[in-house]
Amino acid sequence: MSGERRVTAFAPGGIGNVGPGLDILGLAAAGLGDSVGAEWTRAPGLMILDPGHPELPREPERHTAGLAAAAVIERAGIDRLGGRGIGLGVHKGLPLCGGQGGSAASAVAAAVAVNRLLGAELDALSLIEACLAAEEAVAGRHADNIAPSLLGGIVLIRSMEPLDVVQLPVPDELYVVLVRPEQRMRTAEARSVLPGKISRATALRQAAQVGALVAALALADYALLGRAIDDRIAEPVRAPLLPGFAEAKRAALAAGALGSSISGSGPTVFALARGSSVAERVSTAMTAAYAGRGQRSEARVAQVDRAGARVVEDTGGAQ
């Protein structure tokens, strides 16, 4: 037993609900993410040493990092604790309620850090399951932020029961633009406006867009990728909740974006672009569109994070 061992993992944020892929397509964006440090404590049980933000709860059973850690301990076997406890320190690089997969990234980073600290070697699907249990309490049972944050890349959630995820090919010149206006969305609120029933024509059209998006990634067909960013289920009902979205999207397309839609349940708006210079231009145009309405916004341009969550610190003390 030792108080010295500390493992820190980083998990990227990104885009959930990518275009037509409501609940089923997610993308990890390089750059911003959450980090969670896990260390042994003498006191048994889980403790949140730092929740990462003043508004986030200190109770492990109300924080996605704590919930994911608990689910990993359960899967790994509580014996591995050897009577000790684990303390978690969360560093939030991602905005709260921003639609960039922040709660998922905290869960994933915690799961990866605790998995390593315990020497548990749970596989990727087990870690995703653990994070799902955590996210369920906060944002609903969806893997489209968790899976790409853990695995990296662009991920299709084929099935939740049983869990089956597919890493999709990522074309080299693909850039994403993420623009977050000053507004907060509660995922539950954004979810409540989704229709319970969908016309067959719309359902089949949406399925065709998902197929086209996957084909576009595989064929590195950027124009097709843009045409496939066409969401007839979530975007039409969520757009009215997002002041400035329509203008930002229009500006993105006018500046050369392949496509643009809502990231997660918003308020972040994403755009896809071919090459970094177009992406920068798109980013500027989107920010200007918000500014033109008197809204402040934060933009970033990123490539796809292909690595996913990783341990970034392991002090190497006793396990």
Next chain:
Amino acid sequence: MSGERRVTAFAPGGIGNVGPGLDILGLAAAGLGDSVGAEWTRAPGLMILDPGHPELPREPERHTAGLAAAAVIERAGIDRLGGRGIGLGVHKGLPLCGGQGGSAASAVAAAVAVNRLLGAELDALSLIEACLAAEEAVAGRHADNIAPSLLGGIVLIRSMEPLDVVQLPVPDELYVVLVRPEQRMRTAEARSVLPGKISRATALRQAAQVGALVAALALADYALLGRAIDDRIAEPVRAPLLPGFAEAKRAALAAGALGSSISGSGPTVFALARGSSVAERVSTAMTAAYAGRGQRSEARVAQVDRAGARVVEDTGGAQ
């Protein structure tokens, strides 16, 4: 002007509504198809010289080959007829009302033959549009049989308005098994049982399967391809109209098929298999399943037809 010139085109049949891809995914199967010969006639207008089957109409405006030919003439410009007419002779290699894309293949073969006879050089999208006009009258406005029959391969219909089709990668070891029991289905009948509204959960699940199917083709992931053949919209409501379907599908999977579902709107059942020997075994098992119920059936094993429709005879007389 001459009565000698004769152009014959062949168009393959195949699978419409591939698995989860109701109305949006089609596959051309090598082997059987329809052929249409087009020749100049002195009498102006279109004439069906041979409808291809005693039950098919002789009126060009009621036969998909005649309708497609008329649509090609309209697009090419009626001037190209130079006052002459065109006679069409249809040879049906595909079963009537079988669910193997027979009416689409007749339309496609006629369109390709007439396009060549007229020297019109309409492009693929124009020819698909012409065939859509023909199919609309018979089977509804769907391109999932027409597009693969014309282009070959496995085709995703991303959009009908405007028409946008995507040829998907085809893994080398993919074989299809088509088993047609002695039963006829009217496409309109099979369509009437489809639900008008679909729950959001089912719609998103179906979209995920379409995405997974496309990913499986691109990654040559045969196991994933099998898991993606999971249709929760059409198969559940159409299966009860198809005596023996459940048994044939079960037999296919037990014999090693990757997946199995209804071809088009039936009664043909298809299965996918990796390699020809598994495909042969699956074919035998499916036929035996029908036989065990006292139903006769015809089976064939095929690779994907990658070439699509082609001119097979051009006598080279005057244009």
